[in-house]
Amino acid sequence: MPTRNYLFYALTNSVCSQCLVKVEAKIIFQDGCVYLVKHCRTHGREEVLIADDIEYCDILPTLIQSTE
Numbered sequence: 001m002p003t004r005n006y007l008f009y010a011l012t013n014s015v016c017s018q019c020l021v022k023v024e025a026k027i028i029f030q031d032g033c034v035y036l037v038k039h040c041r042t043h044g045r046e047e048v049l050i051a052d053d054i055e056y057c058d059i060l061p062t063l064i065q066s067t068e
């Protein structure tokens with residue numbers, strides 16, 4: 001298994017998909033895709049694919065601002 005390298009992009013807020021509690025989330029680029037990595041105190045780490053095209057990063061700042 002090759003090491004999975006990822007690039008941290010931004011910190012934002014999201015909600016756990018299981019308990020819907022507000023959690024801190026990191027946006028990362030990995031393998032050309034964009035993921036949201038959430039950390040719920042109850043359910044732990046959750047990785048959500050939000051885009052399979054890294055070009056999508058152009059609109060991410062807008063997305064992050066809209067959630068605040």
Ligand SMILES: [Zn+2]
Binds near residue numbers: 016018019041042043
């Ligand atoms: Zn949870």
